[in-house]
Amino acid sequence: MESVHLIQTEADYKAALARAEQLMVAKAGTAQGDELARLAMVIEAYEDEHYPIEPPDPTSAIFELAAAKPGKMGRDDERPSHPGQEDMFGPEPEY
Numbered sequence: 001m002e003s004v005h006l007i008q009t010e011a012d013y014k015a016a017l018a019r020a021e022q023l024m025v026a027k028a029g030t031a032q033g034d035e036l037a038r039l040a041m042v043i044e045a046y047e048d049e050h051y052p053i054e055p056p057d058p059t060s061a062i063f064e065l066a067a068a069k070p071g072k073m074g075r076d077d078e079r080p081s082h083p084g085q086e087d088m089f090g091p092e093p094e095y
Contacts, residue, residue: 002019002035004016004035004038004039004042005042006042007042007043007045007046012046013043013046013050016039016042016043016046017043019035019039020036020039020040020043023035023036023039024036
């Protein structure tokens with residue numbers, strides 16, 4: 001088991017990520033599992049400080065979601081896609 005230190009440089013960060021990858025199969029409650037848990041905490045702290053992710057603007061998030069799923073945000077979604085329920089909504093419109 002290696003000791004876990006604070007991450008102060010990008011080299012420390014990359015070394016911590018490499019070690020965490022080696023420990024991904026460690027079982028919880030073992031020495032390696034505990035080491036992985038400690039590594040995860042220091043990695044998260046470093047990433048929060050050096051690679052922050054700002055919350056998205058709600059309006060931008062909606063538009064990005066709509067753009068990522070073309071055809072899924074309009075009237076077509078309201079119509080049933082399985083047989084037997086067409087009469088509930090009436091006939092398909094002709095365009």
